[in-house]
Amino acid sequence: MVDMIADKMKALVNNSSAIRAMFEEGKKLAKEYGAENVYDFSLGNPNVPAPPEVQAAMCEIVKEEDPVVLHGYMSNSGYEDVRQAVAESLNERFDTSFEKENIIMTVGAAGGLNVILKTLLNPQDEVVVIAPYFGEYNAYVSNYDGVVVVVSPDTRDFKPNLKELEEKLTKRTKAVIVNSPNNPTGVVYSEATIQKLADILRRKQQEFGTDIYLISDEPYRELVYDGVEVPYLTKYYENTIVGYSFSKSLSLPGERIGYLVIPKEAADAEEIQAAANVATRILGYVNAPSFMQKVVARCLEAKADVPYYNRNREALYHALTEMGFHCIKPEGAFYLFVKSPIEDEKKFCEAAKKYHILIVPGSSFSCPGYVRIAYCVSYETILNSLDSFRKLAEEFHTK
Amino acid sequence: MVDMIADKMKALVNNSSAIRAMFEEGKKLAKEYGAENVYDFSLGNPNVPAPPEVQAAMCEIVKEEDPVVLHGYMSNSGYEDVRQAVAESLNERFDTSFEKENIIMTVGAAGGLNVILKTLLNPQDEVVVIAPYFGEYNAYVSNYDGVVVVVSPDTRDFKPNLKELEEKLTKRTKAVIVNSPNNPTGVVYSEATIQKLADILRRKQQEFGTDIYLISDEPYRELVYDGVEVPYLTKYYENTIVGYSFSKSLSLPGERIGYLVIPKEAADAEEIQAAANVATRILGYVNAPSFMQKVVARCLEAKADVPYYNRNREALYHALTEMGFHCIKPEGAFYLFVKSPIEDEKKFCEAAKKYHILIVPGSSFSCPGYVRIAYCVSYETILNSLDSFRKLAEEFHTK
Incomplete structure (x- = not known):
């Protein structure tokens, strides 16, 4: 009388989206430490309000x-x-x-x-x-x-x-x-x-x-x-x-x-x-x-707040590359895809959690060795997170 | 280079829901004859506005x-x-x-x-x-x-x-x-x-x-x-x-x-x-x-307008049984399931279209020989449709 769910679903539940797992974890951390002390870059959930x-x-x-x-x-x-x-x-x-x-x-x-x-x-x-x-x-x-x-x-x-x-x-x-x-x-x-x-x-x-x-x-x-x-x-x-x-x-x-x-x-x-x-x-x-x-x-001509995302992009890209992280400068969307300083990027994501930084392993995108940072957050989150990123960089000797 | 859609979909497209086909047909008839002259009982699309x-x-x-x-x-x-x-x-x-x-x-x-x-x-x-x-x-x-x-x-x-x-x-x-x-x-x-x-x-x-x-x-x-x-x-x-x-x-x-x-x-x-x-x-x-x-x-305590549907139910049930049609009196939902006066209920539904009445064959519900009449329409539609139902009853000698 156990294991009633479909076989196909079992594997899916076990490997359930790392992105979503991170999102759920972020909510828990936010409850524990206060939302302002958690830097949740896990999900493509725009922080910019609808136009x-x-x-x-x-x-x-x-x-x-x-x-x-x-x-x-x-x-x-x-x-x-x-x-x-x-x-x-x-x-x-x-x-x-x-x-x-x-x-x-x-x-x-x-x-x-x-x-x-x-x-x-x-x-x-x-x-x-x-x-x-x-x-x-x-x-x-x-x-x-x-x-x-x-x-x-x-x-x-x-x-x-x-x-x-x-x-x-x-x-x-x-x-x-x-x-x-x-x-x-x-x-x-x-x-x-x-x-x-x-x-x-x-x-x-x-x-x-x-x-x-x-x-x-x-x-x-x-x-x-x-x-x-x-x-x-x-x-x-x-x-x-x-x-x-x-x-x-x-x-x-x-x-x-x-x-x-x-x-x-x-x-x-x-x-x-x-x-x-x-x-x-x-x-x-x-x-x-x-x-x-x-x-x-009725909103087909409404514009996304691209300047807001662009400010995030510039700030985070420059700060992270300055810290010794490597990534291409994105031309679109709201993600940075950053090379993990160690081969096992899942370990790197785990380490980032110590600093309350939530990022997603590249394996979720069939590209291990990298991590995704969703910068569709508030500009304040970007600024506030930089100290934590700096500590992370020091731990991994990125320079 | 033909037949690119999935095999499973081909059969589904061919047998596509008779209910939905009727709904599309109703919209066409309404354009041609005016919505008030078409009695569309095909779809469970409530005519009662949201509370x-x-x-x-x-x-x-x-x-x-x-x-x-x-x-x-x-x-x-x-x-x-x-x-x-x-x-x-x-x-x-x-x-x-x-x-x-x-x-x-x-x-x-x-x-x-x-x-x-x-x-x-x-x-x-x-x-x-x-x-x-x-x-x-x-x-x-x-x-x-x-x-x-x-x-x-x-x-x-x-x-x-x-x-x-x-x-x-x-x-x-x-x-x-x-x-x-x-x-x-x-x-x-x-x-x-x-x-x-x-x-x-x-x-x-x-x-x-x-x-x-x-x-x-x-x-x-x-x-x-x-x-x-x-x-x-x-x-x-x-x-x-x-x-x-x-x-x-x-x-x-x-x-x-x-x-x-x-x-x-x-x-x-x-x-x-x-x-x-x-x-x-x-x-x-x-x-x-x-x-x-x-x-x-915020609307979990809001009530559906059951009295409205009930008036429709009573009116249509009594009129149709009076005309010689046979059906059980429903205790819930907003459908009458009426015995077709001829064995092939699809033919009966086709005949009903002549009088601008749209109803769904029971075969769509694995119960041929019956037709479904969705009375979630306006009360006026019920009243206005009765003449057409009467003609349909006469054509099929229900009495």
């Missing part, structure tokens, strides 16, 4: 909209007016030509990725990911009995190793997931990189007589620094499907709101759109939360 | 709560204060003794069912359902490669056929799903029925040396008429897991908010709670929508 447009939209909508419509069911793919607004906003910004049919509102990017993987994957289909990558991709692919194929990290600059990627594409490759700006490195793929990637995918499609979908996971699209451009991938490769989230751009991670873009140029686009609609329903999402659909539709 | 407490709570929360916390990540199982409030409200109402650890906030009941099935099911595990039942259970069980075992309907009174249920329990039975008040029949399980069911399950657990979970899908708990009681199942059977939704009680179906109750008495309760937390994350929900968690926590 003022969000609160304004929430109040307006509550007043203006018929509650029966506002809180009711709609098509599983989302309200048509919301999908239309999203399509138009994308067209305006990226010179694309999407229509509402190309947009499926989702329960965040995580929901969107699950919907598209459920839609596409047969058991044993391969999904290529490029290390370092968000570890939850493993679980999402495994949910549909797909197989994750990892392209190893290029630790010189954390740009994708396209040569190895090409070698790892097979007849069974159903999709490649890319994530730019990247979690955990902050790397942004340049137009040249994307063009090379698209060429490789097209060549391999022709060689195998298959379609290979490029799934672009883009929660960090709006968070870029120094004027860096993030090319819109559907313009470079026909079989691109975009997963977007408002979690980071509008600081709404708990609300679970995002969308998929399935362009008409993608192979079997209409079938995929129809199946994604069904997948949204049967995975139990049913639809993206209705009120938040209406809210984001 | 005033919901709007009040929404406005208060926007004003009072820190947006960083309000829209941020929390534990995947939900805000602790919300879970605590839910537990206390249940304890108050049902004399239970839940704590926050027993409550997991979910993306509606559909999300909750997916989470618990993902948590429990190994491939080929059997899940027993009692016809007629909500057809989406098939998809939810299939998501985790479980096998649905159907107990056939007892069309005399639509109470569960417990004798057949007992015969269909095997060593591989992982769970039994019950749904009272029932969709589509409106039947409410009496205390005596539940006690018999619990006895059978206990007997079979002992015989097989297994645990069999009773999953109680309870979105309609608050919608009962004539003072009928809905017993709280955890009090009758230890291995009960409850899935609840605020979709119907607070008229919030689009918001996707509900919870699971995993009582400490259930076998492996702690392991299940931990695994359900992980399942919530990796299925891509991550957590139940944060704002709506806070809203429902």
Whole structure:
């Protein structure tokens, strides 16, 4: 009468996300020592509040909209007016030509990725990911009995190793997931990189007589620094499907709101759109939360507080490199991916806890030997943490 | 280069929910003939607005709560204060003794069912359902490669056929799903029925040396008429897991908010709670929508407008039986399950469309020969539809 949970879940519970475990630990430490004395860099949980447009939209909508419509069911793919607004906003910004049919509102990017993987994957289909990558991709692919194929990290600059990627594409490759700006490195793929990637995918499609979908996971699209451009991938490769989230751009991670873009140029686009609609329903999402659909539709022009994150980025990057830590300067997202001063980066993360610093081992991103520091915290936390980082640096003789 | 979607999805897209197809068709008809001339009884989409407490709570929360916390990540199982409030409200109402650890906030009941099935099911595990039942259970069980075992309907009174249920329990039975008040029949399980069911399950657990979970899908708990009681199942059977939704009680179906109750008495309760937390994350929900968690926590005492539904129930039940249609009088939920005057009820539903009446074939609930009429519409729709129902009755010579 023991061990009633599913076998697949047992391993998952045991290896449960180190990121989340750290988050829970941070809450405990904060209770014990006071939140101001704990430097929790574990989770991509924006400390910057949602832009003022969000609160304004929430109040307006509550007043203006018929509650029966506002809180009711709609098509599983989302309200048509919301999908239309999203399509138009994308067209305006990226010179694309999407229509509402190309947009499926989702329960965040995580929901969107699950919907598209459920839609596409047969058991044993391969999904290529490029290390370092968000570890939850493993679980999402495994949910549909797909197989994750990892392209190893290029630790010189954390740009994708396209040569190895090409070698790892097979007849069974159903999709490649890319994530730019990247979690955990902050790397942004340049137009040249994307063009090379698209060429490789097209060549391999022709060689195998298959379609290979490029799934672009883009929660960090709006968070870029120094004027860096993030090319819109559907313009470079026909079989691109975009997963977007408002979690980071509008600081709404708990609300679970995002969308998929399935362009008409993608192979079997209409079938995929129809199946994604069904997948949204049967995975139990049913639809993206209705009120938040209406809210984001009114906030498509709202801007994330990029200057705030940039100040954090500059302060932490300069302080840590000054202390002798090594990392590339991120161009986007809100993470530093720092080389661990000892090979076993998990031990390093454990040691950091002594100084009330919470950071995540690179193994969670298939890139051991590094640690991720999420700097989406308050600027005060950055400043207050520097003494502790200095002690950590001294303990590990980084200089 | 065709047929890129997953094989499992192909069948699902083809047989996509007749209920949802009808909903989409209803929207088209409404555009063509005007919404007031279409009698759409297809979907359980409440026409009664959310109770005033919901709007009040929404406005208060926007004003009072820190947006960083309000829209941020929390534990995947939900805000602790919300879970605590839910537990206390249940304890108050049902004399239970839940704590926050027993409550997991979910993306509606559909999300909750997916989470618990993902948590429990190994491939080929059997899940027993009692016809007629909500057809989406098939998809939810299939998501985790479980096998649905159907107990056939007892069309005399639509109470569960417990004798057949007992015969269909095997060593591989992982769970039994019950749904009272029932969709589509409106039947409410009496205390005596539940006690018999619990006895059978206990007997079979002992015989097989297994645990069999009773999953109680309870979105309609608050919608009962004539003072009928809905017993709280955890009090009758230890291995009960409850899935609840605020979709119907607070008229919030689009918001996707509900919870699971995993009582400490259930076998492996702690392991299940931990695994359900992980399942919530990796299925891509991550957590139940944060704002709506806070809203429902403030509306736990709010009441659904049961008198409104009751007026609909009385009006439609009396009119239809008067016209010669046959159905049991529902004690709960907001559906009439009416015997089709011809064997092929799909043909009957097609014929009804001529009169702009949209109803759902019983085959969608594994009970052909019947149709479901969702009376969660406006009272005016009921009254206006009666002429059309009369014509339909004449066409089929119901008298």
